[in-house]
Amino acid sequence: xxxxxxxxxxxxxxxxxxxxxxxxxxxxxxxxxxxxxxxxxxxxxxxxxxxxxxxxxxxxxxxxxxxxxxxxxxxxxxxxxxxxxxxxxxxxxxxxxxxxxxxxxxxxxxxxxxxxxxxxxxxxxxxxxxxxxxxxxxxxxxxxxxxxxxxxxxxxxxxxxxxxxxxxxxxxxxxxxxxxxxxxxxxxxxxxxxxxxxxxxxxxxxxxxxxxxxxxxxxxxxxxxxxxxxxxxxxxxxxxxxxxxxxxxxxxxxxxxxxxxxxxxxxxxxxxxxxxxxxxxxxxxxxxxxxxxxxxxxxxxxxxxxxxxxxxxxxxxxxxxxxxxxxxxxxxxxxxxxxxxxxxxxxxxxxxxxxxxxxxxxxxxxxxxxxxxxxxxxxxxxxxxxxxxxxxxxxxxxxxxxxxxxxxxxxxxxxxxxxxxxx
Amino acid sequence: xxxxxxxxxxxxxxxxxxxxxxxxxxxxxxxxxxxxxxxxxxxxxxxxxxxxxxxxxxxxxxxxxxxxxxxxxxxxxxxxxxxxxxxxxxxxxxxxxxxxxxxxxxxxxxxxxxxxxxxxxxxxxxxxxxxxxxxxxxxxxxxxxxxxxxxxxxxxxxxxxxxxxxxxxxxxxxxxxxxxxxxxxxxxxxxxxxxxxxxxxxxxxxxxxxxxxxxxxxxxxxxxxxxxxxxxxxxxxxxxxxxxxxxxxxxxxxxxxxxxxxxxxxxxxxxxxxxxxxxxxxxxxxxxxxxxxxxxxxxxxxxxxxxxxxxxxxxxxxxxxxxxxxxxxxxxxxxxxxxxxxxxxxxxxxxxxxxxxxxxxxxxxxxxxxxxxxxxxxxxxxxxxxxxxxxxxxxxxxxxxxxxxxxxxxxxxxxxxxxxxxxxxxxxxxxxxxxxxxxxxxxxxxxxxxxxxxxxxxxxxxxxxx
Numbered sequence: 001x002x003x004x005x006x007x008x009x010x011x012x013x014x015x016x017x018x019x020x021x022x023x024x025x026x027x028x029x030x031x032x033x034x035x036x037x038x039x040x041x042x043x044x045x046x047x048x049x050x051x052x053x054x055x056x057x058x059x060x061x062x063x064x065x066x067x068x069x070x071x072x073x074x075x076x077x078x079x080x081x082x083x084x085x086x087x088x089x090x091x092x093x094x095x096x097x098x099x100x101x102x103x104x105x106x107x108x109x110x111x112x113x114x115x116x117x118x119x120x121x122x123x124x125x126x127x128x129x130x131x132x133x134x135x136x137x138x139x140x141x142x143x144x145x146x147x148x149x150x151x152x153x154x155x156x157x158x159x160x161x162x163x164x165x166x167x168x169x170x171x172x173x174x175x176x177x178x179x180x181x182x183x184x185x186x187x188x189x190x191x192x193x194x195x196x197x198x199x200x201x202x203x204x205x206x207x208x209x210x211x212x213x214x215x216x217x218x219x220x221x222x223x224x225x226x227x228x229x230x231x232x233x234x235x236x237x238x239x240x241x242x243x244x245x246x247x248x249x250x251x252x253x254x255x256x257x258x259x260x261x262x263x264x265x266x267x268x269x270x271x272x273x274x275x276x277x278x279x280x281x282x283x284x285x286x287x288x289x290x291x292x293x294x295x296x297x298x299x300x301x302x303x304x305x306x307x308x309x310x311x312x313x314x315x316x317x318x319x320x321x322x323x324x325x326x327x328x329x330x331x332x333x334x335x336x337x338x339x340x341x342x343x344x345x346x347x348x349x350x351x352x353x354x355x356x357x358x359x360x361x362x363x364x365x366x367x368x369x370x371x372x373x374x375x376x377x378x379x380x381x382x383x384x385x386x387x388x389x390x391x392x393x394x395x396x397x398x399x400x401x402x403x404x405x406x407x408x409x410x411x412x413x414x415x416x417x418x419x420x421x422x423x
Numbered sequence: 424x425x426x427x428x429x430x431x432x433x434x435x436x437x438x439x440x441x442x443x444x445x446x447x448x449x450x451x452x453x454x455x456x457x458x459x460x461x462x463x464x465x466x467x468x469x470x471x472x473x474x475x476x477x478x479x480x481x482x483x484x485x486x487x488x489x490x491x492x493x494x495x496x497x498x499x500x501x502x503x504x505x506x507x508x509x510x511x512x513x514x515x516x517x518x519x520x521x522x523x524x525x526x527x528x529x530x531x532x533x534x535x536x537x538x539x540x541x542x543x544x545x546x547x548x549x550x551x552x553x554x555x556x557x558x559x560x561x562x563x564x565x566x567x568x569x570x571x572x573x574x575x576x577x578x579x580x581x582x583x584x585x586x587x588x589x590x591x592x593x594x595x596x597x598x599x600x601x602x603x604x605x606x607x608x609x610x611x612x613x614x615x616x617x618x619x620x621x622x623x624x625x626x627x628x629x630x631x632x633x634x635x636x637x638x639x640x641x642x643x644x645x646x647x648x649x650x651x652x653x654x655x656x657x658x659x660x661x662x663x664x665x666x667x668x669x670x671x672x673x674x675x676x677x678x679x680x681x682x683x684x685x686x687x688x689x690x691x692x693x694x695x696x697x698x699x700x701x702x703x704x705x706x707x708x709x710x711x712x713x714x715x716x717x718x719x720x721x722x723x724x725x726x727x728x729x730x731x732x733x734x735x736x737x738x739x740x741x742x743x744x745x746x747x748x749x750x751x752x753x754x755x756x757x758x759x760x761x762x763x764x765x766x767x768x769x770x771x772x773x774x775x776x777x778x779x780x781x782x783x784x785x786x787x788x789x790x791x792x793x794x795x796x797x798x799x800x801x802x803x804x805x806x807x808x809x810x811x812x813x814x815x816x817x818x819x820x821x822x823x824x825x826x827x828x829x830x831x832x833x834x835x836x837x838x839x840x841x842x843x844x845x846x847x848x849x850x851x852x853x854x855x856x857x858x859x860x861x862x863x864x865x866x867x868x869x870x871x872x873x874x875x876x877x878x879x880x881x882x883x884x885x886x887x888x889x
Contacts, residue, residue, distance in 0.1 A: 263513050351849070354865055362511060369512040370869040373876075376808025377868045383804070384846060 006405050007134040008038045009127060009150070011143035013120075014108060015044040015058070017051050019302065021243060022326035023163050026195070026219050027139050030161075031056055033220075033398035038405075041131055043143075045103045045120055049079065057081060061123050062103035066096050073123060086130050092122025113142075114177075121145035128154045135159060135405055141166070141178050144185035151188055157408035159401075160185050161217070162194040167206045168321040169247050183207050190408040193217045193401065195324040196345020202321070215404055218349050220394040221329040228335070229311040236267045236372040239312035239336065241305065241327045242319075244275035249318035249341065249358050254284050256318060259365035261293045267372065269316075272297040272308055309334035314371045318358045319344055328353075332389050337371040337381045339364060349392055352384035491775045492763030493671075494727040495718065496685065498634070498657060499734035501539070502564040502600050503531055504839035506860050510870050515877045521831070526860060528574055535575045538738035543581040545737075545748060549755050550590045557755040558590040558766040561734070562634050562657075565598030565618050566837055568625065579625060586626040592768035593622050595630035595653060601836035602636060602800060604644055605787070606814040614833065615651060632657065632769040636838050638687065638731070638790035639797065642783065645676035645684065653682070655773040657731065660686035661788040661795050668780065671725035675778035683773040684782050687731040687790060691717065696732035700745035711750055715757040722763050726776045731790070792847065800841040805868040810841060812875055816882055823885040831878060835871075843867035 010031060014024035031042055035055040042053075047060020059081060064073045067087075075086035094102055094115060102116045110116075124146035127133070133154060138147035139161045151158040166179040186192050186207055192214045194200045200214045238260075242248045257269050271281070271294055278296070285294045300308065305327075309315075315331035315338045322344035331338055332350055340347045341358040354371065356363040371378050508523035549557045563582070571578040585591040597603055597614035598621065604611040615633070622630055633653040635644060640658035648656050660670030670686035694714065698704045706713070718728060733740065741747040758764050767775060791799045800806060813835055820832045843859040844867045861867040 259513065263515075352846075352865070354863075354869070362513075365513075366511045366873070367869065370872060373512075374805075374808065374868065374872045376804040376806070377865065377872065379804035380846060380868075381865065 005037065005039045006409065007132045008034065008040045008405070009131060009133045009136050010034075010040060010042045011124065011136065011138040011147055012042055012044050013140060013142040015042065015047070017048050018046060018106075018108065020108065022219075022324065023140060025222070026163055026324070026326060028053075029220055029222055029394040030217075030397055030401065033394035034401060037398070037402060039132075043124055043127065043146075045108060045116065046105075060103070061120060062100065064099075064103075064123065066090070066099055068096060071095075073126070082130070088126045088129050090123070090126065092119055094119045094122070117142050117145055121149050125149040125153060128156075134409060137161060137401075138185065140164060141182045141185070144181050148185050148188055157190045158185075158188060159191045159193055159404055159408065160189040162186075162192060162199055162203065162323065163219075164323050165199065165202060165206070167202055168199075168323055169245070171246070172206055172321075189213070191215060191404045193404060194345075195219050196348050198343070198345045198348065199323040202323075215400065217397050217400045217404075218345070218392070219324045219326055219329070220392045220397050221326065221333060221389070222394070224306065224330070224333055226334055227306075227310050229307065231311060234266050236264065236314075237312040238267060238269050238314045238316050238368055238372075239308055239331065240269060240271045240273070240316050240318075241308070241331070242273050242317070244271070244273050244278040244281055246277060247320055247322070248273075248275070249320045250277045250281045252318040252320075252341075252358050252361050252364065253316070254281065254288065255361040256316070256364045256368065257285070257290060257294065258288050259361060260368050261290055264369060264372065267293065267368075269294045270297065270308060270312055271295065272300045272305065274299045305330070306334075309336065312336060314339060314368055316364070316368060317341055317344065317346075318361075318364060320358050322346070329389065329392065332385045335382045335386065337378050338385070339367045339371065350385060350388050352381050352388060354381075490763070491726070492765060493718075493722055493725050494765055494767040494772050494775065495758055496727050496729045496767055496769055496772050497559040498594065498729070498731045498769060499559060499561050499736075500634075500732070501561055501567050501734045503527070503534065503567045503570050504600065504837045505566055505570070505834045506530075507840065507870050507874055509866075510873045510877070512873055515873060516880050519877060519881060521835075521874045521877075523860065527570065531570050531574050534735060534739050535571075535578050537743070538735050539575075539578045540581055541743075541748065542734065542737040542751070543578075543585055545751055546591075547581075547585055547588060549752070550585075550588045553755050553759065555588075555590050556759060556766060558592070558768050558771070560592040560594055560632070560768045561585075562594035562596050563622075564596060564600040565614075565621055566600055566834065568621055583626060586628060590768075592632070592770055593626055593628055593630050594657065594769065595619055595622070595633045597636060599833040599836050600636050600838055601833070602639070602797075602810070602838050602841070603836060604635060604639070604647065605797070605801075606810060607817055608647065610814075610817060610836075611647070612651065617833075631655070632685075632773070634658075637799075639787055640784060640789070641787045642676055642678075642785055645679060645682065645784075649676070649679045649682040655683040655685060655769060657685050657729075657769060658687070658782075658784075659788050659790045659795055660689055660729075661784070663795075664782060664784045664788065669725065671721060671728050672779040673727065673773055673776045674780055674782035677781055677783045683778050685727065685729050685769055685772060686782065687729050689790070691728060692730045692732050695730065695747075695750075696736045696740065699736075699741045699747060699750070708746075709750070711753040711757050714750075715754070715760075718758060719761050719764070722761060726779070727767070727772045729772075791842075799845050799847060800838055803844065803846050803864075805844045805846075805864065806841045809844065809868065809871055809875065812872075812879075816879065819882050819886045823882060823889050825885045825889070828878075828882055828885055832882075835875065835878065840867070840871050844871070 012027040016028050034040055041057045043059050046062045047058050063079050064075050067074050072087050073090040077085045099119055102119045133156050135157045136147050136150050137159045138144055140163050147158055166174045166182055186209045192209060194203055194216050197216050200216050203209050203214055204211050240253055244250050260267055282296055285291055309331060315336040317325055317328050317340045319341045325344045325346035328338055328340055328346040338353040340353050340355050342355045343358050347355050354367040506523045506526055507521050510521055596618055598617040599614055603614055631653055632655045633648045634657040638659045645656055670688050674684040676684055699709050701707055737747055787797045788795050820828050843861055844864045846864050849864050859867060
């Protein structure tokens with residue numbers, strides 16, 4: 001290994017090719033941008049050996065085998081990740097087939113999530129035994145027990161990346177095991193990297209972490225082949241894209257829908273995603289007599305997401321608390337005028353969108369009405385949003401992260417700018 | 424809030440020097456010398472020649488003292504738009520009240536108390552103190568006059584007192600402070616006449632000098648205004664079309680007889696209007712002595728120095744605490760210390776000096792921003808759509824014969840609505856350079872378009888009825 005690069009052990013929960021929300025694409029985009037300037041190892045619960053990234057070692061815990069006899073975990077050299085077989089003593093709770101199943105579950109969350117998180121930590125805390133680590137970079141609470149354990153064991157600098165908090169998901173009053181995990185990791189961390197200033201404020205307000213060590217790193221987006229599906233109907237399509245959970249504001253979605261549909265007979269809401277409030281929302285829509293004005297697509301694969309983006313007329317995100325909101329960037333990239341909740345991080349980087357407080361559904365409905373009705377408004381928003389999107393790169397995010405690595409280390413970091421010139 | 428948006432707050436403090444150099448190098452054949460050289464003198468002997476020379480000198484001196492010297496021409500713009508409220512989409516078709524009554528009232532009260540009343544009082548006092556040797560001109564939009572009548576008749580009375588002094592000129596403009604000339608000549612003429620009538624009614628004078636919204640100007644507009652019986656027009660002294668010449672003379676527009684142009688000296692005007700309290704300006708603080716010296720430095724080469732600005736400069740853009748009122752208080756006295764300087768109103772200036780040169784402006788110019796063009800009102804798609812829509816209603820509105828609709832239509836033409844939609848200083852999210860009653864240009868557009876949608880319904884309804 002060339003020794004001028006930092007050895008980064010990056011702990012992720014979601015990663016391609018398996019994606020459920022914004023976390024996976026964000027980790028991937030950042031890893032890709034960091035790869036040329038670091039020795040990067042990404043650890044995920046589940047990896048697909050066919051999915052490879054240049055200059056990145058991806059280790060899926062599902063690739064490990066449990067040696068019943070010696071009670072060791074083994075990563076056979078047949079996996080092609082290391083030249084030799086990796087083998088270490090393991091004393092975690094889950095063993096054998098159970099351990100393997102936890103990491104291979106198609107649903108990376110599910111009811112056994114706490115078990116999965118614990119197993120991930122039990123395995124990952126041995127990684128210093130066969131990998132050089134300069135910094136530990138952990139994404140979201142699912143990897144924090146692992147990160148904290150490694151930090152305690154090795155005393156290596158820890159950076160925790162905050163994509164979403166328990167206070168976003170369950171409400172500001174949430175004080176539970178997950179909250180405690182987040183609090184402990186952020187307290188122990190040398191740097192906290194939230195995805196927006198909005199989340200930085202949340203961390204200060206609800207977790208009491210000292211402001212000086214919190215440095216926002218805005219998410220970005222991979223450039224996508226943008227296409228448009230022309231439709232010949234008179235329908236005006238509003239797209240809601242995201243999990244249908246309290247955090248995403250289904251209540252306000254319904255209120256806005258009701259208000260807009262009362263005035264605009266041609267409007268239809270495309271609601272893409274699943275979540276614990278999906279059934280509730282479907283029922284409520286029925287009750288409001290709007291079932292023919294809403295299309296519930298259920299969970300959609302990325303390919304379908306792109307098709308939706310290409311065929312809708314406006315994007316709507318009424319989130320109650322959205323640390324970033326990557327899908328808004330996707331919508332912006334697909335030239336959709338965006339109506340966003342002010343309680344979101346993405347609204348800090350998209351300046352040419354319409355923003356209102358999530359609960360101000362009069363205003364939200366009014367904005368949607370306007371972007372669907374007024375061509376000039378839509379055109380100006382789209383034209384100037386395209387400029388905003390042009391300036392949002394993972395390289396910028398990587399530059400900020402490298403600065404933080406540099407800060408927590410004495411090691412020399414090759415400047416991204418210089419490297420970029422060489423490339 | 425309209426006039427506090429600092430839209431023209433360019434930071435071109437260096438323009439001052441450019442202006443001085445430019446003016447300094449301008450060729451200024453002296454009128455008095457010319458008069459002296461042609462004055463007939465008799466006699467042939469050497470003695471008589473000496474006497475002749477003396478007489479010539481005296482005559483020249485006498486001539487010189489009769490020469491009009493340099494004029495300082497102040498024109499102040501007074502305008503307040505009828506700002507719109509957050510008119511929501513579900514009101515379309517049912518609520519026809521569009522204005523933000525509270526905000527309009529609040530702003531009018533604030534500006535009346537901070538600017539209009541105290542400045543009017545000061546100007547009147549200066550006129551009295553200087554026995555009629557201090558003069559200024561105002562252009563007051565119909566929207567402003569209407570709001571004064573509605574909310575603050577005391578402001579109207581104070582302007583009437585100024586009118587009675589005989590030292591104040593009122594200019595002609597479009598009643599609704601609109602962009603009408605660009606979109607409809609008929610509407611332009613209608614609004615100019617409306618405004619002229621309003622001024623006549625309130626101040627018992629007939630304006631003869633015209634100025635268009637935000638000093639928008641081009642050759643065609645000059646032709647139009649001349650055809651309406653005005654003798655002169657006020658415009659920006661734009662570098663692009665002055666092409667190195669000084670703005671400090673009376674100009675003519677190509678092909679128009681007996682019609683003069685007065686060009687704003689933007690450098691000296693903006694020293695007061697924008698830079699007066701700018702602490703990072705290298706000339707700060709702007710003392711009366713300093714400013715007067717800059718004016719007097721032009722004594723040999725300027726006929727008129729046109730200081731045109733928003734009236735809200737006094738007390739509103741530049742707060743009382745900056746010393747702007749003291750500056751105004753002392754300025755006439757200092758300026759008049761120079762025997763060749765006099766304050767004149769625009770119509771006096773054009774009566775005093777013949778046009779010296781041609782100001783040929785084929786494209787639209789204005790006094791807004793550093794670009795000095797129309798882009799602040801007409802650049803983006805929102806503005807284009809809104810303008811297209813409001814002017815597309817002209818025929819229907821006029822044919823409806825409904826006076827109320829005609830009034831509302833006029834108010835909706837006020838240029839401020841389109842200015843608020845400008846994304847020139849917004850696109851990069853720099854909120855600090857965006858001044859408007861709305862939080863964003865998009866909000867300005869959304870509410871304007873909602874209002875227009877409702878108004879369009881009313882117009883159609885009226886049209887069916889008629």
